[in-house]
Amino acid sequence: MLQVNNLTFKYKKQPILENISFSVGAGEHFSIIGESGSGKSTLLKLLYGTFDLNEGNIFWKDKEILGPKHNLIIGPDYMKYVAQEFDLMPFITVAENIGAFLSNFYPEEKQARIKELLTVVELQDFANTKVKELSGGQKQRVAIARAIAKQPEIILLDEPFSHIDNFKKQSLRRSLFKYLKEKNITCLVATHDKDDVLSFSDNMIVLHEAKIMDEGTPQHIFNNPKNELIASFFGEFNTLDTLGIVYAYQLKKVNTSNLKATVKQSYFKGNYFLIEADLNGKTVFFEHEFALENGLEIYIEPSS
Numbered sequence: 001m002l003q004v005n006n007l008t009f010k011y012k013k014q015p016i017l018e019n020i021s022f023s024v025g026a027g028e029h030f031s032i033i034g035e036s037g038s039g040k041s042t043l044l045k046l047l048y049g050t051f052d053l054n055e056g057n058i059f060w061k062d063k064e065i066l067g068p069k070h071n072l073i074i075g076p077d078y079m080k081y082v083a084q085e086f087d088l089m090p091f092i093t094v095a096e097n098i099g100a101f102l103s104n105f106y107p108e109e110k111q112a113r114i115k116e117l118l119t120v121v122e123l124q125d126f127a128n129t130k131v132k133e134l135s136g137g138q139k140q141r142v143a144i145a146r147a148i149a150k151q152p153e154i155i156l157l158d159e160p161f162s163h164i165d166n167f168k169k170q171s172l173r174r175s176l177f178k179y180l181k182e183k184n185i186t187c188l189v190a191t192h193d194k195d196d197v198l199s200f201s202d203n204m205i206v207l208h209e210a211k212i213m214d215e216g217t218p219q220h221i222f223n224n225p226k227n228e229l230i231a232s233f234f235g236e237f238n239t240l241d242t243l244g245i246v247y248a249y250q251l252k253k254v255n256t257s258n259l260k261a262t263v264k265q266s267y268f269k270g271n272y273f274l275i276e277a278d279l280n281g282k283t284v285f286f287e288h289e290f291a292l293e294n295g296l297e298i299y300i301e302p303s304s
């Protein structure tokens with residue numbers, strides 16, 4: 001188990017993280033979300049032992065993770081960290097980069113392992129391409145493959161799919177997270193993408209103003225958004241006087257109700273339209289199966 005106890009950290013005067021405590025079980029998939037600048041990357045770097053803490057401590061099982069004051073080499077050997085800015089060796093091939101830290105003692109096993117890793121990140125066709133010729137997203141996938149090459153006990157992923165386009169993102173995400181679960185590799189992901197979290201995370205925390213604003217399972221946090229910041233992570237929402245926070249999908253058009261609104265705009269979303277409407281001077285959003293004419297008066301109510 002990874003155990004973070006009362007962690008406080010500052011780069012300068014202002015604490016970036018203050019009195020943070022949480023734990024992550026072995027094999028668990030754990031997400032760290034929060035706005036840009038909320039300290040997600042800093043937290044991952046601290047878990048990797050990149051900086052010394054101002055207060056608190058971090059343990060993996062019974063071993064304390066210590067910073068540079070206590071370690072010549074940063075990063076425990078059972079842990080891998082894929083930074084937002086991945087650093088690869090540009091002049092050698094994808095396969096060579098992935099195999100860089102694997103033993104040469106069993107060349108056949110090594111080649112088989114590289115092939116398996118190429119499959120996980122869906123780069124089979126690029127095995128012999130030099131890294132300098134890859135796109136940002138392809139480089140990010142090489143960095144991920146290299147991090148899992150030696151089967152760490154824990155992997156820290158900082159916005160792992162941020163450079164990867166939508167064509168590849170969905171299947172890559174499933175493939176990587178499935179692989180990590182199968183191998184029982186504990187995985188911590190800093191992300192601002194709800195799709196990295198909802199289907200995959202066992203637990204999550206929300207960072208805000210140096211503190212943990214909320215924590216729990218994605219289902220619980222999605223279904224009980226504590227405030228507008230948390231709701232906004234998951235999608236379009238409304239804050240209604242009578243009902244509190246209601247996601248757009250939870251409101252529907254009905255024949256009559258006590259919420260009368262005027263349509264302002266319809267947005268095509270693929271399998272539905274997002275309708276923007278005016279409700280007593282306030283903008284509300286709800287989903288509907290087809291576009292509605294601007295200016296149309298309608299009634300809405302929460303769907304049960």
Ligand code: ADP
Pocket residue numbers: 011012016034035036037038039040041042043
């Ligand atoms: P996130 O990953 O959530 O976007 P970061 O952890 O990168 O957030 O940054 C958190 C805060 O720490 C930001 O205000 C950022 O400007 C600051 N920060 C990050 N790295 C450094 C650094 N090396 N020195 C000083 N301040 C930093």
Ligand code: MG
Pocket residue numbers: 040041042084158190
């Ligand atoms: Mg970051």
